[in-house]
Amino acid sequence: MSRDLAELPTCTRCALSVSRQRVVVGSGPSRPALVVIGEAPGRHEDEGGEPFVGRSGRLLFALLEGEVGLVRSDCFVTNVVKCRPPANRTPSRGELSACRPWLSEQFEVVKAPLVLVLGNTAARAVFGFNEGIGVTHGRVVPWGNGRGLATYHPAAALRGGPSVVDVMRADLRILKSLAELK
Secondary structure, eight states, X not given: OOHHHHXXXXXXXXXXXXXXXXXXXXXXXXXXXXEEEESOOOHHHHHHSSSSOSHXXXXXXXXXXXXXXXXXGGEEEEESSOSOOGGGOOOOHHHHHHHHHHHHHHHHHOOOSEEEEEHHHHHHHHHOOOSOHHHHTTOEEEXXXXXXXXXXXXXXXXXHOHHHHHHHHHHHHHHHHHHHHO
């Protein structure tokens, strides 16, 4: 971990530092096959300190294993915002801006050929998309020394049902084809 990232667990750059239980830094190997980036920690993540450990995470990693052949230990998993917004609301522009240096530092340390971003907030923050995820999902974009794509957040699939899961599966098959081209 870089010196800057070592300071992340005590971050007070925005008001989320007051309401969080802990900073959810991210987890996984420094040279993963895939970087997975979500929006922000939820309740389970805030309590446990690791991203995607609740229902959304279980669905996400079941889909990744089934469609791409990757398990959690193959991935570095993080969020664009490292602290839980109250009531799981969408992070504000100020909160996204305050956390952006942390995410940029993670990109410098964690090297991967592929990135998967989940949902509107992450797709806009990481790839700069202006359109919603309904338009941008499955779109392949250059990222670092590799490529990436966005898909629906697994929480949307839990709410939206089988049709959203089917779209995620199709997007993950695109991701698999990118991995096979490496």
